[in-house]
Amino acid sequence: MGVALKKIVALALFCLLVAGCSQAAEPGNLDATKPLSQEQEEVVGNAEDDPEVTDDANPRPKVDFSSKAADPESCKIMENSNIYPAGTPVFDYTGRDEIKGDYKGNPAAFPFRPTVLPTSGELLVILLKSEWADLPGTDDDSEYYERNARTLEDFWSMATEGKLKVTVEIVDRWFTLAGSYLDFQLTPEDEAQRADTRPKKQALWDAIVDASDELVDFTKVDVVLPAFPRSATVSREGPHDFNFDWNAAMYTEEGAIYDIAAAGDGFINFGDVWFYYAHEMGHMLGIQHMGADYLGAIEAEYRAPWIVNGMAGFDVMGNQDGAIKTLSSWHRWLAGWLDDSQVRCLQSTQIEEEYFELFPINEIGAPLEALVINLDETMNVVVESRRWDARFDRNIVHSRDGIIVYTVDAMLGPAQSNMKLISPRDITKILDVQGKFHREELDGNLCQGDTVRIADLVIEATWVGDATDVVKVSRSDSWIDPRQDMLAKGEFNQISNGCVYGELEDLFYLEKVDPEWLDTKRGLRSSYWSEMGYIPLPESRASSGKENESDESSSQG
Secondary structure (H helix, E strand, C coil): CCCEECCCCCCCCEECCCCCCCCCCCCCCCCCCCCCCHHHHHHHHHCCCCCCCCECCECCCCCCCCCCCCCHHHHCCECCCCCCCCCCCCCCCCCCCCCCCCCCCCCCCECCCCCCCCCCEEEEEEEEEEEECCECCCHHHHHHHHHHHHHHHHHHHHHCCCCEEEEEEEECCCEECCCCHHHCCECHHHHCCCCCCCHHHHHHHHHHHHHHCCCEECCCCCEEEEECCCCCCCECCCCEEECCECCCCEEECCEEECCEECCCHHHHCCCCCHHHHHHHHHHHHCCCCCCCHHHHHHHHHHCCHHHHCCCCCCCCCCCCCCCCCCCCHHHHHHCCCCCHHHEEEEEHHHCCEEEEEECECCCCCCCCCEEEEEEECCEEEEEEEECCCCCCCCCCCCCCCEEEEEEEECCCCCCCCCEEECCCCCCCEEEECCCCCCCEECCCCECCCCEEEEEEEEEEEEEECCCCEEEEEEEEEEEECCCCCCCCCCEECCCCCCCCCCCCHHHHHHHHHCHHHHHHHHHHHCCCCHHHCCCCCCCCHHHHCCCCCCCCCCCCC
């Protein structure tokens, strides 16, 4: 059942769009709507007995795949943080509208701690287009929000392995709010989530309800996404409230709604907003915020994102601005979206020289999407396969096809950077990536032949194929402390090797493949974002002083 209309039965005010922002698939890119390819089905059938399954230009090595495995429960390390000490009970909040004060926060390790929203079945989201007499909505605005709504649905289908169906319904009209939009403009302080009250945000939610409640039946609505015309500023960043962390709500005739997210200029002005919705909905569903914001002083002094946000650029819950917008396999397994059969649990003591074949994590229903190697009762090493995905990811010069390796520390809680990438090169050498708010992402992608060392393990991306990867895990004679943070001054990577590229190379790549987006970014950084202290971008390769360097770079999309 969807959202029902009240009083105006004859008007079909809701439209469910069937056309998303379809793009032609690039080689190696994923389409979650497609079944496994014939090649993948053959690999699933019996990879060891079918060595002829190859990429013609890059034959898969003939290796024997390991059958070793441990009980999956032994890899489900129990959180023992200052937020959730070991043994903290899990409560069932089914049927509750809000749990502020009862729910301490999203978990970082097992057990999963659900909120009031379901993590399987169906979730109903309504997008309410809200305008004013002096800021009317347009057809272009409507098309923009509808396109983002469809991508949001596709994202959650992919991220939850199809276990949670998110339906975004859009009322086929603009609701006109009383007064002027200038009366409702929000500053970041007005939007703040952690305060007893935020009167101006509450006034905006009230105005939206006043304009829509007579027509819309909110009985079955789980989440509301207010949407504003894009031609003027209503919000700078994006006000949001969660069922467990709120200071404003929508009080409708059918009851109060506490899960709300409205995108602000910080996202609208740079293009799409679906990933802002996805990030905030992730929290509403129980997925942690990954960055350790309380370590901001370290970031300021050392420029060390690997300490403050150990998955920077590789998980939408770590930073929405990252080029790659997916959920890591650890988050999926924790929430119950990856089945135990899709995760190979191993004890580190089982490792000799083992080969495994992994499928990219964005592939729904793939047979093996992650290795989880348990080091001790509080620490895992996770290995997963990644592919740049045209449906969700931003153009980027650096390769995102291959595997990533990261640690999970159960001694750290939510928003404490408990997941940390391991770089095949040098984690302190930051990749220059032209994000909306930043230029810094971690160098965590293992291309074919790359190796990382952690604890007494050596992990190699032996082969990166079109549909799967072959990973080798072996033992090392030396020990690398998995909890040791490199406290050093961060610098931009200067290596250009076909997998990663040096400083400003992503900028020059975008000049060729997406100049319109880059021009928008330049304009906003010189005006809207100037007060944030961002470094101005050079206007061209020549103005950067790199005009004589190689212009050869690979494309992800």
